[in-house]
Amino acid sequence: MSGTRSTGEQVHRAGRLTPTEIAEVLALARTAGDTDGADPLDEHVLLRLRDERAPATHLLTRADDDTLTGYAHLDTSAPASGIGAELVVHPAYRRRGIGRALAREMVAAATGPLRAWAHGDHPSAAALAVDLGFLRARVLWQLRRPLTAPLDPPRLPDGVALRAFRPGQDDDAWLALNARAFADHPEQGRWTAEDLRVRLGEPWFDPAGFLLAVESATGRLLGFHWTKVHEREGSARIGEVYVLGVEPSAHGGGLGRALTTAGLAYLREQRGLDRVMLYVDESNTGAVALYERIGFVRSSAHVNYHLG
Incomplete structure (x- = not known):
C-alpha cells in the first residue's frame, strides 16, 4: 500500500491511491451504502478518487488479512476555506473503534478547518462528532x-x-x-x-x-x-x-x-x-x-x- 504509517495505531495515510486501492474503496462504499440505505461517499469524492490531479489525503485501515475495513477522504484543494471530509467503516468491522481512529487521524491530518459529512444522520456519527468537538452546521435533506x-x-x-x-x-x-x-x-x-x-x-x-x-x-x-x-x-x-x-x-x-x-x-x-x-x-x-x-x-x- 502506498503512503506511510500514521500516528494512529490502525490508520495508514496516503497522498495517492493505487488502482487496486481505489477499487477496494469503491467496493467498501457500496457495501456500506447497501447496509445503511445511504451512500457514505458523495459524488464529489467519487470523482476525485479517479482524478490523479486532485489534491487529497487518504486514510485507510485494514484487518490482519489485509481486508480494507475503513476509509476517510480529505479534500485538501482549498485548506483555508475548509477541508471536506468523509468517512466510512465496513459494516462487518464496526464497534471496534475504527471510526474513532479514522476521525482522530482526520483531525490530526487537517491543515485547515474541517467540514465533515455524515450521510444518513446516523446516531453513532452524531455521538462521535460531539465527542470530538464538531458542531452540527448544515443539514441536507433527500426528498x-x-x-x-x-x-x-x-x-x-x-x-x-x-x-x-x-x-x-x-x-x-x-x-x-x-x-x-x-x-x-x-x-x-x-x-x-x-x-x-x-x-x-x-x-x-x-x-x-x-x-x-x-x-x-x-x-x-x-x-x-x-x-x-x-x-x-x-x-x-x-x-x-x-x-x-x-x-x-x-x-x-x-x-x-x-x-x-x-x-x-x-x-x-x-x-x-x-x-x-x-x-x-x-x-x-x-x-x-x-x-x-x-x-x-x-x-x-x-x-x-x-x-x-
Whole structure:
C-alpha cells in the first residue's frame, strides 16, 4: 500500500491511491451504502478518487488479512476555506473503534478547518462528532417522489422555451448562470469549467435530460433542470433532480416549478422511471416548499459537521 504509517495505531495515510486501492474503496462504499440505505461517499469524492490531479489525503485501515475495513477522504484543494471530509467503516468491522481512529487521524491530518459529512444522520456519527468537538452546521435533506403519481404539465412563462443542453456550445453561458443562481451556495456556485467537463464525461450524462429554459427572442439562458439517472446492479433505477437553477431576475414567474415538472416528465416518459429524488438544504425554505407542493416528501438527512 502506498503512503506511510500514521500516528494512529490502525490508520495508514496516503497522498495517492493505487488502482487496486481505489477499487477496494469503491467496493467498501457500496457495501456500506447497501447496509445503511445511504451512500457514505458523495459524488464529489467519487470523482476525485479517479482524478490523479486532485489534491487529497487518504486514510485507510485494514484487518490482519489485509481486508480494507475503513476509509476517510480529505479534500485538501482549498485548506483555508475548509477541508471536506468523509468517512466510512465496513459494516462487518464496526464497534471496534475504527471510526474513532479514522476521525482522530482526520483531525490530526487537517491543515485547515474541517467540514465533515455524515450521510444518513446516523446516531453513532452524531455521538462521535460531539465527542470530538464538531458542531452540527448544515443539514441536507433527500426528498423523494413517485413518478407514478399525477404530474401537472409544465407551464412555461410567456416568451420562454425549453431545449436540450449542447455540450461545447452552452458551457460558458451555463457556468455563468449557475454561478448567479447559486451565488450563496457553498459548493454549487463555485463550479468551474473543469467541474462541468468532468461531469459531462460521466457515463450517466444525457444531454437530452439537461433542460435549458431560454428567452425565445434572444436565446438568453433563464434557467435549467439537469436530471440524472442512478443505475446500480441489484438496485432499482431512480431519477434525480441533479441541479435546478433559475436566473435571479426571473424568480417569481413560475419558471422553477415549470422546469421541475418538465424534468420529472422527461424522467418518467423518456427514461421509463417510476421514482425520483433530490437534495435540498434544510435552510432553503423556498425550495423545500416548492418541492413539497409538487409532491416530494422527506426521505433522509445528511449532516455537515464543522471543526475549527
